[in-house]
Amino acid sequence: MASSYLIQSPSFSTTLKLPSKPTTLKTTPSFLPIKAAAAAASSNNTPTPTPTPTSKSSNIRDKARHQNLTNPPQINNFSAKYVPFGADPETSTESYSLDEIVYRSQSGGLLDVQHDLSALKAFPGSYWRALFDSRVGKRTWPYGSGVWSKKEWVLPDISSDDIVSAFEGNTNLFWAERFGKQFLGMNDLWVKHCGISHTGSFKDLGMTVLVSQVNRLRKMNKPVVGVGCASTGDTSAALSAYCASAGIPSIVFLPANKISIAQLVQPIANGAFVLSIDTDFDGCMKLIREVTSELPIYLANSLNSLRLEGQKTAAIEILQQFDWEVPEWVIIPGGNLGNIYAFYKGFHMCKELGLVDKIPRLVCAQAANANPLYLYYKSAWDEFKAVKANSTFASAIQIGDPVSIDRAVYALKKSDGIVEEATEEELMDAMAMADSTGMFICPHTGVALTALMKLRKSGVIGATDRTVVVSTAHGLKFTQSKIDYHSNNIKEMACRYANPPVSVAADFGSVMDVLKKYLSKTPKY
Ligand SMILES: Cc1ncc(COP(=O)(O)O)c(C=O)c1O
Ligand SMILES: N[C@@H](CCOP(=O)(O)O)C(=O)O
DSSP: OOOOOOETTSSSSOOOEEOOOOOHHHHGGGSOGGGGGGGOOOOTTTTOOOOOSSSOOHHHHHHHHHHHHHHHHOOOOEEEEEEETOOOTOOOOOOOEESSSSOOOSSBBBBBEOHHHHTTTTTTEEEEHHHHHHTTTTOOOOTSTTTTGGHHHHHHSSSSSOOOOOOOOOOEEOOOOHHIIIIIIIIIIIEETTTSSSBTTTTTHHHHHHHHHHHHHHTOOOOSSSEEEEEEEEHHHHHHHHHHTTTTOEEEEEETTSOOOHHHHHHHTTTEEEEEESSOOHHHHHHHHHHHHHEEEEOOOOTTTTTHHHHHHHHHHHHHHHOOOOOOOEEOOOOHHHHHHHHHHHHHHHHHSOOSSOOOOEEEEEEEGGOOHHHHHHSSOOOOOOOOOOOOGGGGOSSSOOOTHHHHHHHHHHHTOOOOOHHHHHHHHHHHHHHTTTTBBBBHHHHHHOOOOOOOOHSSOOOOEEEEEEEBBBGGGGGGHHHHHTTTSSSTOOOTTOOOOOOOOHHHHHHHHHHHHHHHHHOOO
């Protein structure tokens, strides 16, 4: 048979066949099975079909398995490996299989997952756009997940059978019409609600990848007795949920009294082994790194570059949701600083592989009480100094010594990026303002909105610039901060947008009195 490039097209019941000369494809996208991303020509290669499982006991995972048997996944050359972060590809030969348990390079630096871009480039951008679009909103295992709908760019080698997924991703890109108009004079402002998800934060995107790989490693009898993390609350919630779903033990190190009750109860409920440690996040991070180098506990923090492979799909999803038009700005709250790099990587891959022709400018927003990146940026990247992070309502980013500092700096330099900061009053006001327009955001998103407001005020971001603010966690995890604010119960904070409840006696007259007073101040009454 003539050589052909076949990639499995699991959203469909057949195999997608592309002509053997990929270079031709780049110039002749009309060859592509664009209709439904490959309404799938039947392959000469396809073995005699076996009947689709029909028994009542079969499920979407069984169907995917059956499809793999009938249309064996193959003959794409997609692959990925760990390489030292920032290493020169011309001279560095250091690399590791993703099946190795390794978090640091030989020199002690960060690692990065490097995909074989030449294999991915065998298919033009139009192909990838159509393929990804075709998988949205389906139940097909595992492609119904926003992360695994981009499987070839995430973990190309993993069997769908090993994937642990809650069909995360595909989160709402919310048009912040009223907030944009009322507070910023903007008409093209969007909030990417990554926190409206399985465990209430963007961490689900990375954790499905990490826990799936752990599942695979355990099936390969690699020494992994459990998975551990240090956390300010969201990583631990995601880790414990995905591990519980796969029956893998999880161990979480939490800084005592520094995370919200809602976040604390998540790993407890999901059966994790929870250590509440009398230190801050940076102290917990140091401890988990020491422990995971001694015990066969796999490290789940974003120091582990696998996590970022899942998180980068949020960037790809944003482009997809804009029909592959690129926004001018994307604003992301930063703490341990993995996510800003993950977004850069997602955007960069889309450009590199021809899905779009540019990338957005990135803004990383920090709480002024935990602002080591901001200080570094303000020193014109002169010298990085870790700080002692002070208490902040944006408690999930109370981090003074971010593990991914080098990744963040790289992402910001490559995207002509900016770093901003928000005081406690600014971030709480911004959160209250957004909530008053119908959102219910977390304080970290308040940090990002503050950055936006400052950059609008200084004219850096224009009124018509298409701008996306990344909302990283669900507001319901942070209700105590909202209660404090709306009760005017925060020392040295004016709480300008507080909306406290009115206590009123249980009689008609009293209720009418307060209502009339309220309505007299309401426009159009
Ligand atoms: C809600 C929330 N927002 C933002 C961040 C910052 O993400 P990163 O640590 O990747 O910078 C975190 C975690 O650190 C978080 O939990
Ligand atoms: N906000 C994080 C802090 C740890 O970040 P990670 O991305 O390195 O796991 C959390 O929720 O724990």
